Amino acid sequence: MKVSGPFFVIKSLVFTLLFVSLRLNADAGPVATVESLHNALLTIARMDGEDNFEKKYSLLEPTISKCFDFRKIAKLVTGRYWESGLKSEQEDFEKSLLSTAVHNYVLNFDGNSGLQFELVKKKIRKNKAVVETSLISSDESITKLKYVLYKRKERWFIVNVVAKGVSDLSLKRADYIRFLESNSLGNLAKKIHARTKKNY
């Protein structure tokens, strides 16, 4: 195989940089995932909070989508009802979880410019990890936030957030399973979408 000198060097350099970049991304631990979420939330919180909900939503959505494993969350919060849903219902339910998460973060972090995060503790156990943080408001009140993460294909995803001892996953599971006892997964997804629109 014939290769030209300078072109080969540039090509090799690009591939090396790409490989290193991918490797770094793959090696990013659970703390990096949480920090990525926090940095996006701080960006939203520090934006001028008037009439730019859509802008904030579109800024936050890719990060939330990247940091959380909504497929895993969907399975965990619906338990045995997950398998009874059609593929389209499952996909719609996942989308509803993403949409409601982004909506709630935008609504709750809007106009809180004095927020600060403190990284307090971390522990990694095989493919699971916990990262404990504190959210400090401008009035110095502290909310303890515990993130439970799961490693899949060399990447860490958030599957649960525990705020002051109250688990988001557990609340969703109790709330959704109650609904699923007499409704389909598709109806639950519709209900969540409707709730999200109503809040906006």
Next chain:
Amino acid sequence: MKRNIFTIVLISLVLLGITGCSSNAAKKNNDPAENLNRKFYALNDTLDKKFVEPVAKIYVDVAPEPVRDRVTNFFDNLTYVNTISNDLLQGKLSFFAKDSARFIVNSTIGIGGLFDPASSMGLESRNEDLGQTLAVWGASEGSYIMLPLLGPSSTRDVTSPLMGMATNPMTYLASVVTIPVGIFSAINTRANLLDATRMRDQAAIDPYTFVREAWRQQRTYDIHDGNPPETEGDEFDEFLNIESEATGILKVY
């Protein structure tokens, strides 16, 4: 007012005994009186939406945050005798000493509890009550109860408000003082919960179930002073709460 609350609590307990339903879901959720509880929840929610929440929102609009903070500090300080008493009942002597010091500092330097200099001295605010004491003594939660006007509770926790009242200095003043101050305290408490109820309304499909689960988890957290035991069980439980290692503050950003 106080007599009314006692009467309501007693009536609701009697009703719970009489009308407790026994569906499988109710048993599984430790909520045998779910049907009645849901009625009380609806009553509380209606009263809240029609009367209490609107007044709380006006209060938030009218009173600047520093003023509301002073009011909250004042009422929190009044309830601190309850926390100190329960520290002692639970044998938490270190917390008893710290909470007593906090109460003394805030009652004196903090001008009757209006200010909170104790927190900046490392004496952070805590909350103990009779229900937590009974839990530390080994009492299980018992059945979930939704009390009219007072909100979520359980057979273990139902007596907590009584001890709370008995240890609150305001109880021993003339009713001409305690009634308006009690109403003001309730409005202030509701104002402090506006964010929490907004989040409930944003997230919950069935608000009754949502509140019940949130209340239970919050109680477990309080009973264990912020360090609830690690859960073990199916795959779902594994993701609820993995124990972490204490490493101090790693980063601030």
